[in-house]
Amino acid sequence: MVDVIGAGFGRTGTMSLHSALEALGYAPCHHMREILGNPDATATWTDALRGDRDALRAAVAGYRATLDFPGCLLWRELAELFPDAKVLLSVRDPESWYRSAVGTIFDPVMAEVVAKLGAGTGDLMTAMAERGYGHFGEDETIAWFVRHNKEVEAAVPADRLLVYRVTDGWEPLCEFLGVPVPAEPFPRANDSADFTDNVERFLREPG
16 A cells, blocks of 8 residues: 655655655655566556556555656556555755756666666656656756646645655654654765766676
């Protein structure tokens, strides 16, 4: 049963949030990294993105939370499937988000990653593009990011939604979820430098 639906785009601190949610007991938490290189998950999410509700249920079966792409593109459907789940909209300054995205997930080198992962991943990326995912130039991409966030804020009741920046730390997240604040520092993971290092390491690996 999904209890937390991540509606925020990738590059809004979703890897840090992944660690944070799992530390708070919302494990396992689904993230894009679990799909890539997993043919079954790739096919299931491709079907879900194309409107198959049974596939969407299967894609998140066993997860307590979702974050990042492609789940954030299906936040409405997830909110309907799990009406008691809370919606977590991770955000950041739009221009800062764009710079981070262009240097990571929208970097042309990612096409090499997709090619290495096989045709199924290409199908997934096409299905994501059909849902609006992609880099269309700075102004249009930023407008897409801003529009998405506004749509979430307009559609989700205030008592079900947290608009959140990872720089806010534990307190607002824990208050929203009704759980104690951990003693350990809030996790920080997968900044742009880490992302680039991980991609380059992946591309160097044989196969």
